[in-house]
Amino acid sequence: EFNDRNIRISNGINADHPVGNGIKAMQACLDEKSGGKLKITAFWGGALGGDLQATQALRSGVQEGVVTSSSPLVGIIPALGVFDLPFLFGTPQEAYTVLDGKFGDMMNEKLAAAGLVNLAYWENGFRNLSNSVRPVTKWEDFSGMKVRVMQNNIFLDTFQNLGANATPMAFGEVFSALETNAIDAQENPYVTIDTSKFFEVQKYITETNHAYTPFLLLFSKAIFDTYTPEEQAALRECAVVGRDEERKVIQDLNQKSLAKIKDAGLAVNTLSPEEQVRIREKSMIVYDKHKAEIGADVVDAILAELAAIRK
Amino acid sequence: MTLLIFIGSLLGAMAIGVPVAFALMFCGVILMWFMGMFNTQIIAQNMIAGADTFTLLAIPFFILAGELMNSGGLSRRIIDFAIACVGHIRGGLGIVAIMAAIIMASISGSAAADTAALAAILLPMMAKAGYNVPRAGGLIAAGGIIAPVIPPSMAFIVFGVAANVSITQLFMAGIVPGIMMGLSLVVAWLIVVRKDNVQPLPKALMSERLTATGRALWALGMPVIILGGIKAGIMTPTEAAVIAAAYAMFVGMVIYRELKPRDLPRVILQAAKTTSVIMFLVCAALVSAWLITAANIPAEIAGYIEPLIDRPMLLMFVIMVLVLVVGTALDLTPTILILTPVLMPIIKQAGIDPVYFGVMFIMNNCIGLITPPVGVVLNVVSGVGRIPLGKVTAGVWPFLLAQTIVLFLLVLFPDLVLVPARWLH
Amino acid sequence: MQKAIDLFYRFLELLLIVLLSGMAIMVFVNVIMRYGFNSGLNVSEELSRYFFVWLTFIGAVVAFREHGHLGIETLVMFLSRRGRIICMGLANLVIIVCSVIFFWGTWKQFPINASMAAPVTGMSMIWVYGIGLFTGAGMAIIALERLIRLLTGRVTDEEIAAFAGENLTIEQLAERT
Ligand code: NA
Numbered sequence A: 001e002f003n004d005r006n007i008r009i010s011n012g013i014n015a016d017h018p019v020g021n022g023i024k025a026m027q028a029c030l031d032e033k034s035g036g037k038l039k040i041t042a043f044w045g046g047a048l049g050g051d052l053q054a055t056q057a058l059r060s061g062v063q064e065g066v067v068t069s070s071s072p073l074v075g076i077i078p079a080l081g082v083f084d085l086p087f088l089f090g091t092p093q094e095a096y097t098v099l100d101g102k103f104g105d106m107m108n109e110k111l112a113a114a115g116l117v118n119l120a121y122w123e124n125g126f127r128n129l130s131n132s133v134r135p136v137t138k139w140e141d142f143s144g145m146k147v148r149v150m151q152n153n154i155f156l157d158t159f160q161n162l163g164a165n166a167t168p169m170a171f172g173e174v175f176s177a178l179e180t181n182a183i184d185a186q187e188n189p190y191v192t193i194d195t196s197k198f199f200e201v202q203k204y205i206t207e208t209n210h211a212y213t214p215f216l217l218l219f220s221k222a223i224f225d226t227y228t229p230e231e232q233a234a235l236r237e238c239a240v241v242g243r244d245e246e247r248k249v250i251q252d253l254n255q256k257s258l259a260k261i262k263d264a265g266l267a268v269n270t271l272s273p274e275e276q277v278r279i280r281e282k283s284m285i286v287y288d289k290h291k292a293e294i295g296a297d298v299v300d301a302i303l304a305e306l307a308a309i310r311k
Numbered sequence B: 001m002t003l004l005i006f007i008g009s010l011l012g013a014m015a016i017g018v019p020v021a022f023a024l025m026f027c028g029v030i031l032m033w034f035m036g037m038f039n040t041q042i043i044a045q046n047m048i049a050g051a052d053t054f055t056l057l058a059i060p061f062f063i064l065a066g067e068l069m070n071s072g073g074l075s076r077r078i079i080d081f082a083i084a085c086v087g088h089i090r091g092g093l094g095i096v097a098i099m100a101a102i103i104m105a106s107i108s109g110s111a112a113a114d115t116a117a118l119a120a121i122l123l124p125m126m127a128k129a130g131y132n133v134p135r136a137g138g139l140i141a142a143g144g145i146i147a148p149v150i151p152p153s154m155a156f157i158v159f160g161v162a163a164n165v166s167i168t169q170l171f172m173a174g175i176v177p178g179i180m181m182g183l184s185l186v187v188a189w190l191i192v193v194r195k196d197n198v199q200p201l202p203k204a205l206m207s208e209r210l211t212a213t214g215r216a217l218w219a220l221g222m223p224v225i226i227l228g229g230i231k232a233g234i235m236t237p238t239e240a241a242v243i244a245a246a247y248a249m250f251v252g253m254v255i256y257r258e259l260k261p262r263d264l265p266r267v268i269l270q271a272a273k274t275t276s277v278i279m280f281l282v283c284a285a286l287v288s289a290w291l292i293t294a295a296n297i298p299a300e301i302a303g304y305i306e307p308l309i310d311r312p313m314l315l316m317f318v319i320m321v322l323v324l325v326v327g328t329a330l331d332l333t334p335t336i337l338i339l340t341p342v343l344m345p346i347i348k349q350a351g352i353d354p355v356y357f358g359v360m361f362i363m364n365n366c367i368g369l370i371t372p373p374v375g376v377v378l379n380v381v382s383g384v385g386r387i388p389l390g391k392v393t394a395g396v397w398p399f400l401l402a403q404t405i406v407l408f409l410l411v412l413f414p415d416l417v418l419v420p421a422r423w424l425h
Numbered sequence C: 001m002q003k004a005i006d007l008f009y010r011f012l013e014l015l016l017i018v019l020l021s022g023m024a025i026m027v028f029v030n031v032i033m034r035y036g037f038n039s040g041l042n043v044s045e046e047l048s049r050y051f052f053v054w055l056t057f058i059g060a061v062v063a064f065r066e067h068g069h070l071g072i073e074t075l076v077m078f079l080s081r082r083g084r085i086i087c088m089g090l091a092n093l094v095i096i097v098c099s100v101i102f103f104w105g106t107w108k109q110f111p112i113n114a115s116m117a118a119p120v121t122g123m124s125m126i127w128v129y130g131i132g133l134f135t136g137a138g139m140a141i142i143a144l145e146r147l148i149r150l151l152t153g154r155v156t157d158e159e160i161a162a163f164a165g166e167n168l169t170i171e172q173l174a175e176r177t
């Protein structure tokens, strides 16, 4: 039972981002399942407004879908702050297991209560730190560094706790601020550091993997509920097809971006396993501080699940 | 078809005298009704989200800085400085007007406010010296419209937010084209004033020049702070705007002592009202922009101009002619807000540099401020100088022509904009 | 009655002055703190933006009362008094429709905004987005009052002149560039 549907999905990123590959794969899957009746129209580069604005549009049933990071949505669903906690996931595999499993479902229920159907967890990826001051290989190296962070209390606390001078700044202003040394450092996934050309004005990069932010492929619950069960099932299944493609492409692209950054002459550093453990332990203070607002059950649940995986 | 609905409802509403902001909301309502997605929340949400943008905060602060510049006696000092520098040469007061217009443009972003200040001080002097008054008025109008091209500029901020283009880059790219507009006025002025028999002012003594410069120094410091701060990356445009306002207040109150504490509420209230009018329009335009995007209207237009996509220069030429025509009837901010969401996807598709396009688009819209039948800056000169509108219109055409020639020169040679922009950024 | 209304608008004007000054002070202090003391108030970035929203939508009502929103009067200008009155009626009708939709949409979105917290201050976003109720209602009332006076023939010649874009002040012209 399929009807003709125009599904508008907006994004803050550009069409050449791996999310574009994911949307294509999802459309191919939908074409097959619905005989071409379910059509996605994607709007890139924030053409239909910012992530938060688009998400609110979903909740009011004005727009069908959005691909957004979890971070901007903590004002709507405080539990999503859990993904902003520093050094939560160690590897992409850990993230996939947790997100595609029981914990992911638990978060999906919270999203549904706010009028949002999360079709699947796509990937924005691990965030890494670049700077123009010194190689960062241990806790002490962060000291006094002016780091641009998102307007997000957990990120602010994470970097302040590391001893850095965390400065919230709009994304569009980061490049020139780095260029003129108004700030020393920024943190983003490799792909973003590459496509936004931040590496051109930085000297060092460290694979800190300090946060893994998922992309949520959200659908308006108000609209979703009017769809037939077959349409709903097709959307859910094809979102997973798109997810797998997007994760594959972004992993490849991450490596390509890193290679490009290396070629540009940046010194690439990593944190030693001991240092990783040390920083993670020292960062637990941020967990404690934000546990109440995120929800103790949520934090405990994800830590328990991670402990089980790591055993 | 959606394109026709959009244009028809917008123009129809504007024609019966609906204010532009409401006409934009109205065409949004018609569009969503036509697309079968009528939902009042689309209007409500996009309206408010439009104002909730930190970058746009630069607008009230630059408006405030401009108001304080005029109330605090900074404009007067700038004009005195220009008189001391170039008042004695042939056609001197005209050159003074152009020089002062460029300096004031680098402090304020409002064409009308700058024009009013220039006209109030210079027109009586020029009349007394025997210049053809309507022509002098035309020159001042044409000088006034440089304000939004040279930074700071509300027009660039509105365009930058609507088109998602760096405001800092737009600011830096506007400097040289703005000065070129001024130089074209000098050429046009020297040609038309040639036959006039006007006694130039006596040459200022060195001591007089130094005094005038000294007095103006505080005012001249303002562009240095604004541009220097943004250029050095120390400040965002929003922060530079608030520093500019604070500086203008300090100079007006403490140094020149022309601004009294009791004047402040009036000046701030005027800036607040101007801000509301501009911002309400911006918000309404974001409603229609959302629906234009959701209705895929840019794709529809791109279909019509498909053959031009591979020929960017010809495309620029066609768009510039179109904007010039629209500008005869529509004011600066509405034109930016209505056309940006429609044109930007096409510009990107054609591979035209968005910063270059932004500068050209704003310059063109500024020229629209002095083209009849609706030329707001002409109205300002007519009002302040008590000259009939028709006479100012007749006086403006040599300068209008000169600036239009500059515009099309820049269509032919984009590097004239792009190279200095790269150098300055 | 008229006195009370005037007093109300004086209050709104005072509010506008407070909002713009507040924004300027918050941003200014933040610049000084960031570059002078290497720190900043995250609250002020957020709060200044919300002041800006309030300023815009309160000021829009004040400006509407003063015929401050710019229009294109090119055609209306050439009409007779009668033609102008007809256009004025239609224009006010369009404004009422838009304002009511703005009000209604804000009302329907009330729960969605009330359940969202601002990232730094944690304030409920209905305080920001709810301003649509004030602006939508305010403008609808002003336009409705004008429409009623038009229909009952109590509209003044000054208002008609203002509608046709005559006698604009320099301040009003400045708002157009
Ligand atoms: Na300017």
Ligand code: NA
Residues within 6 Å of the ligand: B327, B328, B329, B330, B367, B368, B369, B370, B371, B372, B373, B374, B375, B376
């Ligand atoms: Na015009």
